[in-house]
Every structure is written in C-alpha cells, then in structure tokens.
Amino acid sequence: MATKTLKEYTVEEVAQHNKEGDLWIIIDAKVYNLSRFADLHPGGSNVLFAEGIAGQDSTETFFGLHRHEVLLRPQYARLQIGTVAGEEESIKAPVPGAISQVPYGEPSWLADGFKTPYYTDNHRAFHKAIRTLMHNVVQPEALRCEENGKRISQAVVDQLCENNFVAMRLGPGKHLKGLVLMGGVTKPEEFDYFHELILNGEIARFGTRGFLDGLLNGDVIGLPPVLNYGSPEIQAKVVPDVLAGKKYIALAITEAFAGSDVSGLQTTAVRDGDYWVITGTKKWITNGTFADYFTTGCKTKTGFTVILIERGEGVSTKPIKTAYSSAAGTAYVTFDKVRVPVGNTLGKVGNGMSVILSNFNHERWMITASSLASQRLIVEECLKWATQRKVFGKPLNSQAVIRNKLGRMISRVEACQNWVETITYQMNNMSYNDMSSKLAGPIGLLKQFVSKCGRETAEDATMVFGGRALTTTGMGKLVENYHRTSGYDAILGGTEDILSDLGVRQVMKKMPKDARL
Template sequence: MTAPVPFSEPSWLMGLPSAYYTDSHRNFQKAIRPFIQQHLLDHAMEWDKAGTVPEHVFHDFAQAHMLIPALPAPLPIDWLRRLGISELAGGLKVEDFDYLHALIYSDEMARAGVVGPSASLTTGFAFGVPPILKFGSAPLQEKVLPDLLTGRKRCCIAITEPDAGSDVANITTTAVRSDCGKITNGIWSDYSSMAVRTGPPGSGAAGLSMMVVPLKNHPGVTMRRLNVAGAASSGTTYIELDDVKVPAENLIGTGGLGMRYIMTNFNHERLALAVNATRQARVALSAAFEYVMKREAFGAPLMNQPVVRHRLAKAGGRLESQWAWVEQFAYQMTRMKKDDADRELGGMTGLLKAQAGIVFRECADTAVLLFGGNGLTRSGQGELVEMLYREVLAVRIPGGSEDVLLDLAVRQLVRLYQAKTKALQAKAKI
C-alpha cells in the first residue's frame, strides 16, 4: 500500500484542511466516486479508442440520477420533485446542491483524464437543457422536460457553425415562420436547443433566437458523426437542416433574445470546462511524477536529475494555482446571486477556462517530455499521456477558443470598471 502520488488529487482530498467544503460536499464526493469509477472511468480509455460510448451507459447514469449534477445550480427543484427526484447521491437534497457540489461532480467525471466519454453523457444535458428550464414557456417545458430530465430522451446544444465558430452572434441558420452546425452529442439527441436567426442578415446578436428543434428521424434533418482530434467519443456531429418544419411553440422564450439566453449559461459551461481541464492536467502531471520515480536512466531514477524536478515543480505550481482559482470561482458562485455572478464573473470565467487550457498544455508537455520515447506511443506505459497530449487542443478551442476568451475577459473587465466608475461618480454628485 502506498500514499497517493503527489499532484494526483486536489489538496482537500489529500487530507489537508479547506475552508470551502462541508460534510455535505465530502459525503457527496465519497458517494459518487465508486459509481463513476465502475460505470464510466474503468472503461473510458476503451470507449474513447472506439470513438463511442455504449447507449446503456447514459441510461445507467440517468436511472441513478447521476446526470442531474451536470445542471447549473440551483437545480430545478419543483421539476425534479414532480418527477420523483428529491435526493442525489450521499443523501444530498436537491435543494442543497450548490456549485461546489457541481465542481466535485465535474472533477470526478474527468478522473480518467480523457473526457470524451463523460462529455458524451453530460454536455447536452448541461448545456442544452438549461435554456428550456430558464426561458421555455410552460407548454414547451411540459412537452420536453419530463423526458429530458429523466434521461428518456436526449438533448444537445447547437450554437456553432463552420463559418461562425466562436462568433455566435453571426450564425446563419435561419428560422422563418410558415435551418448547418457543429454540435456535441448531436448524433444521439432527440432534441437540440438551437440558436437560429430570426432577424434579417447582418442583424448580429439582436437577430438571434433559440428553438427546440427535433432531430431523430425528423424530416429534413441529416446528421453524421465528425471525427475530431480530441474527445473522440463525445459525439461531435454535423447537422444539416433542409426546410425543417418546427412548431412555433418550440421557440424558447422571446424572439430576438437568443444571445442573451446563451450567455446566461456561459459561467456554468466555462467553469465545468475549466474543472475538466484542470483534472486532465492533474492526471498528466501525476502520471509523469509516478513514472520518473521508478524509471531509471544512467544508473539512477530520473527523479534524481535536477532538470526533471525543475519541470515537475514549474508545472505543479501552475496546476495547484489553477485549482485554487477554480475552487474560488465555484465558492463565489455559491455565494452570489445569478445576475451578480453573470455580471461580475462573466469575463473572468472566460479567462479561467482559457487559463485551464494553458495549464493543461504545460502539464501535458511536461508529461510527454519526461516519459521520453514512451510518451509518443499509443500503447504501453505512455499510452495515457500521449492521449492526453492530443486532448489539449480539444480543451483550448471548444467553449470559446483561447484567444477569443482572453480578449473577451479584458474587454468585459474594462466595461465593468467603466460602469462602476460612472456609478461612483454619479453617487458622489448626489
């Protein structure tokens, strides 16, 4: 029996004190880890190599209410109780679920390092369902939420096009009264929460709306899997819509407010992505640490070489600093009203996600370099770190590509500073 490998777990799971976590959080973590290990992580590498996750896994998670924690906090308590769901794992009451529980869930789901299998289960649930919950009309919610929240049917989020990328405001998929996109989880989905243009060309964000668009076996809908470099089993899908008929009542909320609706889920989405990437960085660095402890070269363990320790130290410092920032964000989101968090943290959440990708790159680079030739092989001792190295760009681009988010963060900080300064000056004149 050995102690945990350094950097293999966050400090609060290594027995060190933390001001953030309560008994509720600790009990939740202890309850979900065995389930996630058995039903997902033990098979994650195999499934990611195969490029798909068996359909029964989604239903196993749904039946155990293990998809619910992918939703933003607070949970839709009234809806869950109507569906007979009052508690989650560890005896956690749905009304007590907060963003630290969400952080724990995302971190546990990513412990295999490769996140394609977990993304195949949660991405559509986490990002496709919330717009319906927050803004959908009562009839629309009654129509789709019972099946979506219980996992009888699946949903995806569709806000990316080949010619738009991170520029969501300029998508061209058009809805006209009587809609092509790159979408995660689409290949399995019954519905898509889709951004569509209802305003004239060139109207930008003001011309966007959101609709629930039926996909499976629906006339005019064509779907095909896209082979991607990272998160291969997540189900990235190319969807073509050719004169697809969608009931007018499938409009989410008010026409023309689609961009606003999309943005309200960005903090949740980018925090989850940052948690995933930070755990992937942890898996890569701890694998490297363990390897150089036992790997010998020139008659001594690699750990005896100062350059090796220097690489581990640099990457480790960045990793633990990133995790501390992630925890801080999650804690702040448990303590702030949603509108305040959207305003105060929106730009910085983009920076958090971008920085997570940068830290993951550093740790993956370190792991491959310390594994040496083994780190270039797709089998054997270096299999995991080689796979993680290929996952880096699948973190730095989705959810807003790195350069876009870096710029967005500073622009939003400038706007926030100017608004606060103006308010202070106005108050001083009273």
Template sequence: MAGKLFSRISVAQHTSVGDLWVIIDSRVYDVSSFASVHPGGLAVLADREIGPRRHLGCFHDLCVLSPSLAGQDVTEQFFSLHRAEVLDRYSHLQIGILEDERPSKDPILPPGYSILIHKAGIETPGESLSGVPYADPTWLSPGYHTPYYKDHHRRFQVAVRKFVEEVVFPDAQICERGDGRPSQEVIDELCRLNILAMKVGPGKHLEGRVLMDGIISLEQFDAFHELILTQEFARLHARGYSDGLGGGTIIGLPPVISFAEPPLRDRIVQDALSGKKPICLAVTEAFAGSDVQGLRCRAMKVKGGWVVNGTKKWITNSMWAHYFTTACKADNGEIVVLVIERGEGVQTRPIKTAYASGAAGTGYIMFDNVWVPDGNRLGAGHPGLNIILQNFNHERWILTSHSIAGQRIIFEECFKWATQRKVFGKPLSSQPVVRQKLAGMISRVESCQSWLENITYQMVKMSSKEQAKHLAGQIAFLKMHATKGAQITAADAVQILGGRALTQTGMGRFIEHNHRTSLIDAVGGGSEAVLGDLGVRQALRSMPPQVRM
C-alpha cells in the first residue's frame, strides 16, 4: 500500500475519530488505530473538549500540535519535534504517497547518515555523501580536488561507510544505552574484513590478509585508509562503543608488533586480531598519567621472569582483555614493558566514566604477585620509556582524527536543525548569532582536517624513527588545538539545540552525548597542557643556537 497515490484533497477528508490521516514528507499515514495505543494517551491525539472531529496532526508521543492539522500536511511540525528515524518505527502506518510528489528523505536510515544508492550493484564515490555542506571533508565533496587521496581511497570510504551504517550503527546504539560490550557478531565481522587489523595501522601484521573483501590491496593500504576508518567510525554517535570496538587493541598491539620476539608476537597478533582474545594498553595509574616516569606498578626481577605488583586505572577494554601491554617500574628504576596474560593474580573491575555506558570496558586493574616469563618482555635492550613514548604518537593521532570527525557530525546536526527549526516565524538560521556559531564550527573543523591530512601525508612518507623526531610536536599541537575546539563546538551545539541538547533521547540526543564525552579526547593520550608543552620543548630542541633577533 506504500505505493498507492493520494491527492491532498482526498487526505483532507479523513479527520474524524477512527478515520484520521496525516501527511509527512509527501507520505500519507493512517493513524486512526494508533490513537488507542498512543503512549501519551488519546487526549494527545484527540481534543475531547472540542469534539471528536478535532484531532492532532501527529502520532508520536512527544508531539502536541494544533487540532486543526488533522488531514493536513504536518511535515514542518513533525520535523521541528522529531528526528527522521521516528518515521521508521511507524512505517506500518504509511498507506501511500501524494500523487505527483516524492518524499525528500528516507526515514529508514539512521539520523545524520547518508543515503547509499546502488545503481546496478555498483557504488560510486559521492553517492554515500550527506549532501549537507561541510558534512563531509572536501576530498569527498563534489567539485573539490585533493593531493592525498586516490580512487582506491574513495572506493574504500564508500565500503566502510556502508559497513558502519548497516552493520555497526544498530549495535552501537543498543550498547551505548546499556553496559554491554559490542556484540561478538559485529566483532567477528570486523575481524573477517580485517578492519581491526587495518585500524592498528600499516605494518607486518597485515601480511597475508585480504582487506575489506579485496576493495584495496596490501600494497595500496596506507595511513590515509586508517584515517578513513577512524573518521567513519566516529559517525556512530557512540563514544564508549567506538572505543569498546577494539580501542584497546589499536593502542595495545603496536608495541607487541614492534618489540616482541616473533613467537610471542605471532601468537598475540593472531589472538587479538581474531577478536577472540583482546589486548589493551595498561600504562595509566592513579599517580601516573601523563607523567609516565611516576609509575608505581612494580616488576621485580626473578629467575626466568618477573613478579608484578600494582594497579592500573582508566584502562580501555581492560574488562574483557586477555592480554595487557603493561608498563612497570623495575627495582633499578628502569621502566620495563611486559605482556601480562589474564590469569592468577590479575583482577579487573569496571569504572564508570563520562562514557556513561560500559561499552568501552574501562576498568581498574590489580596485579597481585603475577608471574611473567622473560619472553613476555618487550624490547629487551631498548629503554621501556621509549617504547611507550613511541606508541603515544599513534594513539594521539587516532584520538585527534576521531575528535575532528566528531566535530563534523555535530556541525551537521546543528546545520540541519538551524534550517528546519523555526523561531519567531523564521528559520533558526536567520539569527546572526546562530550563523556565527555555525561559522566557528566550520572554520575549526576544516582547518583541523587540513592540518591532520598534512600530518598523515608525512606519516606515509616518513619512517617510524623520522616520525618520532619530526611529528611528535606536530601531533601534540594538533591534538591540543582540535580538542579545545571540540569543547567550544560542543558548548555552542547545546546553545543551538537548547533544551533538546540536555536530554539523552529525541532530537538532541547526539548533541547531549557529544557534550558529555568531548573531554575524553582532550584527556586521553595526554592532557592539552602537557601536549602543548611537549610541542614547544621539541621545537626548542631543534632551535639553532646561533639564531638571534
């Protein structure tokens, strides 16, 4: 019946009890039977004092519209109160569409998401884009050019966005509302496509793997593909879930790949990238965050291994990790990095954070006389502090990439709202103060994206040693700059959405979620003040001594 055609005149005849129709976005809905089961009660749908023929023009429990709208087009009123996906929940009430008119949007898709168009089974770049100005980076926008991305990057982005929208998004929204970890089915698919392996970055762990069902080759894969993955997964509007979906592996596995002996490396890589035995990075402690030298978790050298005692705090994925890449202080004051396996003497308990949900698996770890064999030490002969610091650059780059993408989708939400919401008889976008807030959002996200892509290009061209020398300060500065901007964007978005941005349901739920979680990127991987100081100190070390004013 969804394809049956109606005229506006015919719809206007259905305004009585038991025969109530409305139009939303050129779709015709029969909401007659819904009145008796309406969550808000019959009084919300029918004004009993005025009489049985005076009905409200919407069928959602949060709507309170004028009784005179029965049988009319309530599109403007509906979208001033509800997100597009609300229509999906009531698709069974749709009986047709208006003749000579077509719906402008597809209510089946999640909010803020693109429409993926399939033409003869072929997807082409541009068809998976939002269409909202600045909702996608310029390299994806029609009419723009890029020196960094190739056709295989565009093919990859289309496939990743489709995967995120169709496979991951529904699970993310369910988990974000509770305390459960990401479903094993999603994790299995993530690993089958080797998405988790690609999120770790380019390296020997990718050898022999088929990437995304062959969309790209091993030879083509570079840091820009990893950037695409990070920024597309930021579109989930589920910060805890995003980190729960392999966040610990992304930062905990690289030290193993780079510094473990081959037998240990191969075993852990296989376990972690299969999704069966996750790994996490255990560095932060209650007394040692950015100050890695202040570690108090002790590793005492004994014959054939080490005995570890101490705690770790705020460790992502620790609640379900099997391996812990752990930084410890040895008896001689040296920092050693050990891979500890979950077993006797290892306990974890959850920590409630700004995520709100437990989907990230953030926990507190206790090591009580845990024996670790010598073979589980990473980088024997290499300073343990250098192993940790080298890993920080990649972690900070990931957090920055995620933050910038998160700001972009929040801008998209605000831009949509500013054009569809009417105040004082005009669109919200007619207010200069609102346009100024939107201008700030655009300028921050576009400048940060350009800086990020330049750094990413350097990562493609530089060796790991060169990156440590030249990019530590660049990444630190960008992370500081981007996360400061994210906090301004989060606050301005709340002002644009108003009271809706304070609720965890309805129109502003993504704005509320972003405002609550935006500080996670600002603190994780090093606080803003620490990173700014790091960048300046690195610049001072490169300052030629003979330079004078």
C-alpha cells in the first residue's frame, strides 16, 4: 500500500486555512486537514472553528478533550497532511512491550533504578514478551469484545495457545512439562508464581473487566480439579484439548439457592448403574455460555461430590445479564436428568469439599493479582489526567484536594503490591501442604484488602475524572469500566466479608493457648 508523503508547513501557512470548507489545525507538530471531517466530528463542527483552534496549534485543547488513541485510529490518522517545519512531535504512540514512565504506573521492580528481591532477568524477558503479545494480539480483541459482548474469537485463542497461555495460567507444575512457553523465553522448569503473577497482571491492563473473565478464566478454575482428581482416562480426554484451546471448561458450583454455603446446594447426582443422573441449576457460571465441560458440585447420597459433565443432552446454558460485558460468558446452566459416566467423578464420592477447597488459594490469589494490576492502571490514568487537565488555567494536580486523593491511591496500590509479592514468594517456596494450611487465611485477607482498596480507588478516580468517569467512551472510559466492575473482584472467589472472616477464623485457630496481655 502506498504511504502518503507528508509535507512540511510553516505555522503561518497553516493559519491561512481557518474557515468552513478549508480547515487545518496543528496537534503536536502535526498538521491535520479537517475540512471535510468537521461536519462528522463527534464533538460538533462549531468547536473546531472557534478562535484559537481553526488554523492554530490546538494541542493543549485537544488533549484536554481526547485520548491520544483517537489520533492513532486509522480513520483519523489519515487526516494528517503534514508536519510543522522545525517542530517535533512530543507525544509518542505506545510502543508494544514498553514500560510506562509515569511514576507508579508500573510496579517498582520495573521502574528505573529500583531493586527487587524477587524478580530475575528471566522474569523481565518474560514480562516483555507477554506485554508485547497482549498489546498486539489481545488488546484489540479485548476492546472489541467488551463492547459487542461477544466471546473471545477462536483465532485469538489459537494464537494464545501457541504460547501455551492456558497452561501458564494454571501456574507452575507438571502440566507444563515439555511445553514451549512464550516461544521458549521461559523454560517450564523455570516458570514460577512470579511469572504467573506477571501474566495475571498483563491481562488486566486494558480496562475491560468482562473480557478479562472471558479470557478463559473458566479454564483456570475448572481444569485444576480434573488435573488433580480426574482418572487417567478423563485427563487424557479433557486436559490436552483444554490446554490447546480446542475445548473450554467452566467451574459450576454456585446456585441461586446457595453460594458459599455449599451444604445448601440443590443440584443432585443419583446413581443409576454405571451412570450418575444429574438434575439441577447453576448460576453465575463464568464462561458457561461457551463451555464444553462443567466441573460441577453435586449433592450425592453421601455428602458433596464433584463430577465432570460434558455438554450434551440435558445440558443447556443461557447468558445472564450482569454489570459487566457478556464477553465473560456468564451463564445460567440447567442440568436436566443428564446421564454422566461414573468415571467422570473427580476425587472420591462425598469428598467434593476438599476437591473444591484445593484450588481456592490459587483462584483467590489469581483474582487478586489481576485486580491489583487494574487498580494500578487507574492510578496511572489519574496521574496523567490530573497533569494534562487544566482547570481555571492550572493543571488539576495544582489542587491540594486532588493531590491528597492521588497520594492515597498510590499508597494503597503500593501496599497491595508489596503484600501480593510477599504472598507470591511464600507460594514459590512452600510445599503444597504448607501452602494449604498456612496461606488460606493470609490469601483471604489479602484478597479482601486488595479489592477494598480497588473500590476506594475507583471512588476517588471517579471524583478526579468527574462527568468523564460516567461515560463508556472518551477520556474516562477506563475509570468508568473500573468503577462499574471493581465490585467483581470483591465478590468472585469469595466476598470481602467472608474472606475477612476466614482470615480471622484462621488466626483464632492458631492463637497460642497461653497468649495473655
């Protein structure tokens, strides 16, 4: 495709084109011909003919009203006809894989001059590879799906799975053996919880919370019970296809009748020879609209049992409308006398509670890691906005009340980051049994703390952005999405109140009998 040659113009030449039918403006040393676009401009045409805009350098006004990405969209980029002689652009397009230079825009291990006890050169290389892949492949898809509510496309899943994305999201372990991770950047035996922490953060940086759950979170919580408790036959049938992105799986525990109080579940599995006959409903099932398998909590004669159900006769799913995008595939699932081979039982009959509990720490930590990265993105948005937005002739950050909010946002996200990293370090260095017994309480407390901090930051960010935080497009769109959806982090995987309670109950259990003031 032929590229347009850009001419150089002087400021005086541009100034001649300042009327209807002949309108040029300068934004950041680039000359745009808006003559034909003016009538199509979403902000109206009259604002473009105002004094100080038509034929003039409108950089400051432009960045008070638009995100930079507007200029990068192909339909607008082609309005550029030249550059201003002797001037250079100062606001650069984001480079795939680049590190933000905004203070606190990145965790400190990525900031210039800061040291870290946790991350190695391999984590840095891995981070760069993941961020580049996310920028090039996932971000455009995330923005599209968040808006149109469609599930992630198979083409994008295929590209992700070429890098063994689903396998990495399950964390370190023997399921990684023999796989090539991110084109070989990290060897399976090198992959640790800090790699996974990086991955969980990078997928959460688009301000698209519904899509984030649609990015195969069902696999992350639905597959581990199969990996850890499924028979060799079931594993051979299910695991390779799910890791390859050919099939999808969802965790189906919660019901309209019962959530955390698993004993109240009403989905029943009754034995009929070599089959279970399963009847019941499940609600809020992430990725359920497109899942091929359901890791399902059932009431059996003796207690609670987890059974893998394949989509087929008697299984139906319908989307539930929730506050976030239906790209998450949140479903209401109905099982109507579904016949499932007894061999699909995961773990022992009646032992479902330990099957489910075994993955809770990982799930909660995973939600926390993504929640933390979304929170940091909002801090970065606020720092940028408070600097570029002028009120009464001064930047927003010249107001003490705004600086105070920023100070609290930064402190919260840094506190969360440090705690998440400390827990991640423990996960890296503890045996599985130690993790189960020692970390359930701390991870519960960590998750409720991070989500609570996130919701406070969502409130503060809304005040900083004002009306812009209420619109799904434009300057405040990320803040709008975060404010509307940060409650998901506070609820999915265990609500804040329940997790806080869990943490304290663990403390009570471990209090020394002779502790006295």
